[in-house]
Amino acid sequence: MNTRILGGIGIAALAVVPLLGLGNYHLHILITVLIWGFVYTSWSIMGRFGMVSLGHGAFLGVGAYVATMLWNTMGLSPWVGIPVAMLVSMAMALLVGYPCFRFRIVGHYFALVTLALGEVVRLTIVGLRDQTGGSLGMTVTGVPEGTSLLALQFGDRSTFFYVALLVWLGGLVIWRLVDRSMLRYALEASSEDEDAAASVGVNVTRAKLMILMISAAMTTLGGALYAQYQMYINPETVSGIAISLQIVFAVIAGGLFTQLGPTVGAVFTLLLAETLRVTFGHDIHGLDGTIYGLLLVLFIIYMPKGITGSIMAGLTRRRRPTPAAAPAE
Amino acid sequence: MFDSFLLESIINGLLLGGVLALLALGLNLVFGVIDVVWICYAELVMVGMYAIFFLYVYYEVPLAGAIAAAVLGVALLGMILHRFVIEPVLGTAPINQLLVTGGVLFFLQAAATLAFGIEFRNIGIRMPVVEFGDMFFSFARILAFATALVGVLLLWLFLTRTYLGTAIRAISQDREIMPLMGVDPRRIYLITSAIGGGMAGVAASLLVLQYDVHPAIGLSFGPITFMVCVMGGLGNMLGGFVAAFIFAQFISVGGYLFQIEWGYVIAFCFFIAMMFVRPKGLFSR
Amino acid sequence: MLEVRNVSAGYGSFRALFDVSLEVRAGEAVGVIGPNGAGKTTLLRVISKIIAPTSGSVVMEGQDLSRVPAHRVVEMGIAHVPEHRRLFPRLTVEENLRMGAFHPEARRRHAERLDFVYELFPRMKERRLQMAGTMSGGEQQMCAIGRGLMSGPKLLLLDEPSAGLAPVIVQQVFSLVRRIRAEGYTVLIVEQNIQQVLQVVDRAYLLEVGTIKQSGPSAELLASPEIRRAYLGL
Numbered sequence: 001m002n003t004r005i006l007g008g009i010g011i012a013a014l015a016v017v018p019l020l021g022l023g024n025y026h027l028h029i030l031i032t033v034l035i036w037g038f039v040y041t042s043w044s045i046m047g048r049f050g051m052v053s054l055g056h057g058a059f060l061g062v063g064a065y066v067a068t069m070l071w072n073t074m075g076l077s078p079w080v081g082i083p084v085a086m087l088v089s090m091a092m093a094l095l096v097g098y099p100c101f102r103f104r105i106v107g108h109y110f111a112l113v114t115l116a117l118g119e120v121v122r123l124t125i126v127g128l129r130d131q132t133g134g135s136l137g138m139t140v141t142g143v144p145e146g147t148s149l150l151a152l153q154f155g156d157r158s159t160f161f162y163v164a165l166l167v168w169l170g171g172l173v174i175w176r177l178v179d180r181s182m183l184r185y186a187l188e189a190s191s192e193d194e195d196a197a198a199s200v201g202v203n204v205t206r207a208k209l210m211i212l213m214i215s216a217a218m219t220t221l222g223g224a225l226y227a228q229y230q231m232y233i234n235p236e237t238v239s240g241i242a243i244s245l246q247i248v249f250a251v252i253a254g255g256l257f258t259q260l261g262p263t264v265g266a267v268f269t270l271l272l273a274e275t276l277r278v279t280f281g282h283d284i285h286g287l288d289g290t291i292y293g294l295l296l297v298l299f300i301i302y303m304p305k306g307i308t309g310s311i312m313a314g315l316t317r318r319r320r321p322t323p324a325a326a327p328a329e
Numbered sequence: 330m331f332d333s334f335l336l337e338s339i340i341n342g343l344l345l346g347g348v349l350a351l352l353a354l355g356l357n358l359v360f361g362v363i364d365v366v367w368i369c370y371a372e373l374v375m376v377g378m379y380a381i382f383f384l385y386v387y388y389e390v391p392l393a394g395a396i397a398a399a400v401l402g403v404a405l406l407g408m409i410l411h412r413f414v415i416e417p418v419l420g421t422a423p424i425n426q427l428l429v430t431g432g433v434l435f436f437l438q439a440a441a442t443l444a445f446g447i448e449f450r451n452i453g454i455r456m457p458v459v460e461f462g463d464m465f466f467s468f469a470r471i472l473a474f475a476t477a478l479v480g481v482l483l484l485w486l487f488l489t490r491t492y493l494g495t496a497i498r499a500i501s502q503d504r505e506i507m508p509l510m511g512v513d514p515r516r517i518y519l520i521t522s523a524i525g526g527g528m529a530g531v532a533a534s535l536l537v538l539q540y541d542v543h544p545a546i547g548l549s550f551g552p553i554t555f556m557v558c559v560m561g562g563l564g565n566m567l568g569g570f571v572a573a574f575i576f577a578q579f580i581s582v583g584g585y586l587f588q589i590e591w592g593y594v595i596a597f598c599f600f601i602a603m604m605f606v607r608p609k610g611l612f613s614r
Numbered sequence: 615m616l617e618v619r620n621v622s623a624g625y626g627s628f629r630a631l632f633d634v635s636l637e638v639r640a641g642e643a644v645g646v647i648g649p650n651g652a653g654k655t656t657l658l659r660v661i662s663k664i665i666a667p668t669s670g671s672v673v674m675e676g677q678d679l680s681r682v683p684a685h686r687v688v689e690m691g692i693a694h695v696p697e698h699r700r701l702f703p704r705l706t707v708e709e710n711l712r713m714g715a716f717h718p719e720a721r722r723r724h725a726e727r728l729d730f731v732y733e734l735f736p737r738m739k740e741r742r743l744q745m746a747g748t749m750s751g752g753e754q755q756m757c758a759i760g761r762g763l764m765s766g767p768k769l770l771l772l773d774e775p776s777a778g779l780a781p782v783i784v785q786q787v788f789s790l791v792r793r794i795r796a797e798g799y800t801v802l803i804v805e806q807n808i809q810q811v812l813q814v815v816d817r818a819y820l821l822e823v824g825t826i827k828q829s830g831p832s833a834e835l836l837a838s839p840e841i842r843r844a845y846l847g848l
Contacts, residue, residue: 052424054431099605107423108366112559113604119552120597127590241552242545245368245431252428285447286544289439296432300425301417492721495709502702508684509662509694511717511765 063223137234407526562610703747
């Protein structure tokens with residue numbers, strides 16, 4: 001019950017944020033955190049079961065490009081475009097996932113197959129340069145009035161904040177639903193030992209496919225949302241190996257196994273980048289990445305559970321001497 | 330109808346295959362022995378390319394000396410990578426070993442940006458173009474191909490004809506009993522990492538003759554190298570060798586028939602398709 | 615030559631050996647017999663330092679092995695032929711044998727050692743270019759013993775050399791052990807095949823649930839009523 005009250009307070013606090021009269025800059029940071037927090041959550045929903053994908057950029061890219069292209073060329077509303085993009089992503093996930101899971105492609109092999117998928121999407125976007133603008137990227141055609149619910153464009157940042165907040169909360173809800181479903185037990189069992197899981201009647205292939213498709217669809221939504229917010233996309237920032245790795249590492253920094261871990265990862269990486277940018281200015285390229293890379297290595301060596309995981313472990317360790325204080329559920 | 334342009338792109342594919350084979354070789358060796366994928370492998374190549382560029386262009390070291398220094402330098406980097414990054418996580422979940430080298434990828438790429446900026450730098454050596462009938466081949470590519478073949482041969486001789494090489498193959502088959510043979514596994518791992526790094530250095534010396542060096546160059550070679558290794562069967566050096574040539578043909582001929590990106594797309598799609606036919610590599614046991 | 619003094623050892627919280635002491639004198643063949651799970655393999659693993667004892671020490675020719683790193687034990691003259699043979703399956707027979715002579719001292723004399731092993735096991739010479747994993751169990755055992763001999767050891771540790779082999783082959787393996795003895799090697803052999811091993815060794819220790827229950831000359835143990843009843847089914 002405790003956590004539910006805390007959660008409610010947290011959401012309420014977030015909901016009044018735009019009313020505080022924050023400047024555009026701070027609102028922008030918050031929106032960015034929410035969008036990426038959602039994308040990272042989408043990745044972790046499957047990543048935490050040992051299915052490490054290095055190709056989620058593929059789904060992000062499909063989300064950004066399919067929705068935008070349908071809007072720009074055919075005037076099709078993102079309300080239709082986003083579900084179409086999600087279907088495309090899920091079909092892709094099915095196509096690659098089914099044989100992978102069927103033939104027990106796990107660990108390194110799975111990571112590298114997904115990496116290939118991410119590259120296929122990036123190179124396809126670049127290759128379709130007549131339609132997508134290639135490496136130069138493309139702009140989402142804006143509606144003249146600036147704000148349109150149909151076009152999912154909001155000139156006012158606070159409105160977009162609520163959209164991002166809703167989507168992010170949706171991500172957390174899906175995480176919770178997966179947590180409470182049979183799917184979780186199936187996946188946990190198969191991440192420990194696939195043969196054992198299969199022998200007690202878990203349909204490993206089906207369970208893995210389901211979580212992959214959920215994760216792919218969510219990531220696609222994240223990509224589309226990013227496009228709608230930035231109004232500009234290019235293949236390097238929404239697809240390929242670079243962004244795919246960035247997703248993985250933000251999650252590892254934040255913590256893979258806790259519900260808020262991926263979001264903490266988004267806060268952490270964004271704050272780091274912004275702090276360095278504010279302190280050292282725009283001109284020093286690569287400083288954030290250097291520190292980021294170094295931190296990641298240190299995280300994996302010394303703090304493999306990430307920030308949230310380590311805090312949780314620290315808390316339980318402190319609590320353990322007084323087990324009586326633990327509230328009964 | 331005889332299409333000499335098609336033949337030219339097939340031969341160019343063959344030449345590219347040599348370079349890919351060399352790139353895959355070091356990665357495969359490290360994986361086969363230590364069971365770790367260096368996701369940052371292409372970034373080691375990038376470091377080597379920068380080393381050659383700066384030694385040759387700014388410090389006016391003769392090219393051969395610059396290359397030798399770069400190969401040794403990257404070999405040392407490989408040892409450092411193993412000792413300080415891989416060794417601490419060797420006992421943990423295998424995926425951590427893959428991800429920790431991903432952190433190194435970020436680090437090296439960003440550090441290169443920080444140190445050298447994002448400009449593209451060219452070593453400025455104009456290699457002659459070899460003309461054959463109405464086909465043209467870059468001499469740099471022919472040189473790369475020849476070096477790759479020699480590299481493969483030398484590594485093969487080392488692995489089969491020397492005590493150390495035999496130990497490297499043995500440790501990949503049964504690590505636990507190596508001390509009973511009087512072999513210190515940690516030492517073999519360090520040596521393997523040095524050789525893997527050295528191979529990246531050799532690859533760097535071939536690539537720097539053909540391409541500009543910039544901090545993100547690893548991202549353009551890395552994925553294709555991993556695909557080659559996986560399709561050949563991670564750790565299977567013969568498989569990687571064959572897969573390199575298959576991939577190179579897709580890229581070269583596909584690029585000729587369509588556009589260069591489509592060559593890559595076809596190659597990657599073929600890779601994904603192959604995973605279903607031979608999930609553990611071309612020559613899986 | 616080898617002294618095991620009050621050794622206790624285990625894996626994690628599981629204790630496999632309790633205060634075990636034994637001795638092997640130069641030129642002897644000594645057996646450690648006992649049922650499955652008695653700690654026999656653990657004992658050999660402690661001697662060759664694959665695992666560290668929790669207490670006690672192992673002394674080889676007056677030198678305490680606790681300070682010697684695992685990969686140096688073989689240089690002290692101890693060759694361990696592990697349980698299940700553990701050949702490198704995808705190396706050839708000859709490469710397997712050469713791995714046995716990895717340390718610098720042995721490597722200098724490896725051609726000579728190889729001749730010796732081939733003379734002892736002519737079958738290995740016939741198969742020298744075959745992948746070790748493709749040979750029969752008996753041949754693999756020969757190769758494993760040969761690999762142990764390649765280091766030029768003073769003491770050969772054999773872990774269950776007869777395990778998993780057909781009865782005829784078991785006979786051959788034990789006659790091999792006899793020949794190796796005749797060549798002047800000191801042998802410490804761990805076996806479940808008690809009847810057979812007691813005919814090869816001079817003395818033996820009976821190990822049960824991690825403790826030495828009985829020891830003495832082979833003939834004495836063969837005659838012991840407890841052993842006859844519990845292990846020989848007589």
